[in-house]
Amino acid sequence: DTAVSQTPKYLVTQMGNDKSIKCEQNLGHDTMYWYKQDSKKFLKIMFSYNNKELIINETVPNRFSPKSPDKAHLNLHINSLELGDSAVYFCASSPGSLNTEAFFGQGTRLTVV
Amino acid sequence: QKEVEQNSGPLSVPEGAIASLNCTYSDRGSQSFFWYRQYSGKSPELIMSIYSNGDKEDGRFTAQLNKASQYVSLLIRDSQPSDSATYLCAVRNTGGFKTIFGAGTRLFVKA
Numbered sequence: 001d002t003a004v005s006q007t008p009k010y011l012v013t014q015m016g017n018d019k020s021i022k023c024e025q026n027l028g029h030d031t032m033y034w035y036k037q038d039s040k041k042f043l044k045i046m047f048s049y050n051n052k053e054l055i056i057n058e059t060v061p062n063r064f065s066p067k068s069p070d071k072a073h074l075n076l077h078i079n080s081l082e083l084g085d086s087a088v089y090f091c092a093s094s095p096g097s098l099n100t101e102a103f104f105g106q107g108t109r110l111t112v113v
Numbered sequence: 114q115k116e117v118e119q120n121s122g123p124l125s126v127p128e129g130a131i132a133s134l135n136c137t138y139s140d141r142g143s144q145s146f147f148w149y150r151q152y153s154g155k156s157p158e159l160i161m162s163i164y165s166n167g168d169k170e171d172g173r174f175t176a177q178l179n180k181a182s183q184y185v186s187l188l189i190r191d192s193q194p195s196d197s198a199t200y201l202c203a204v205r206n207t208g209g210f211k212t213i214f215g216a217g218t219r220l221f222v223k224a
Contacts, residue, residue: 031210041199043157043214055210090156094212101147102203102212104156 003027006091006105013081014113020077021108023091029103030096031055032074034066037088037107049074050096081112116140117204119215127223132189134218136202139183145205146178148187150198151217157201161187192222 004025013019025032034046048056052068063079074091088109092102117138126132134148145164149157161176163169163185169176175188185204189196202215 033212035214040216041151042216043201045211045213048210050210058211096210100145101159101162104158107156 004091004093004103004105006089006108008108009106010109010111012111012113015081015083017081018077018079019081019110020075021089021091021110023074023076023105025072025091025093025103025105027093027095027103028072029093030071031094032068032071033092033094033102034074034076035090035092035104037090039087043090047074047076078110081110083112086110086112115215116213117202117215119200119202119218121216121218123219123221125221125223126192128192128194130192130222132192132196132220132222134187134189134200134202134220136185136187136215137183138185138202138204138213140204140206140213141180141183142207143204144207146176146185147203147205147212148174148176148185149201149203149214150196151201152198157214160200189220192220194222194224196220197222 031050037043047066049068068074088107091105094102148160151157163176163178173190177186199217201217
């Protein structure tokens with residue numbers, strides 16, 4: 001009964017490929033996020049969705065396209081992968097109001113070779 | 114100026130000592146503040162949340178908030194080797210839909 005689950009956990013792919021990461025939360029939260037954690041461990045927000053609507057896009061290249069088919073799912077598709085995309089990608093969710101924390105998935109370690 | 118700043122460390126303390134972790138933020142309108150702990154290879158997990166000025170205690174952890182100084186801190190009393198991790202300060206922005214993280218402080222507790 002994992003609260004926020006991501007698949008796959010590891011992803012190794014070649015430059016130029018297209019890949020997707022899936023995320024699902026069973027907490028009934030309204031808000032979902034994608035974060036990128038680089039090799040220096042800096043956790044940077046990429047996208048925020050509230051009730052399936054895109055709220056925040058932090059100047060992420062348009063090769064990254066999030067999709068939220070319903071408020072329990074937020075997937076991330078990446079086109080034309082580059083070496084610099086190698087990182088750990090975390091999905092998270094929160095109830096959406098101000099005074100609530102985010103719950104994180106286990107992360108997807110993406111390696112582009 | 115970074116939106117959320119932390120000393121990257123590493124901070125090394127002996128077992129049983131008090132570890133003090135500090136954080137400053139730039140958005141004066143921020144209302145919600147969080148400390149997360151992240152073990153190597155794992156996802157961040159919430160340690161403390163604080164919303165009003167002053168201290169908030171939970172077991173061995175105390176969070177302190179000073180909105181006038183835009184400063185948040187986390188004290189860990191009776192530090193244990195199992196507390197060795199990276200501690201992330203996080204601030205929810207004024208609009209409420211973005212939680213911004215600091216770069217994290219690595220803490221080592223020596224047995």
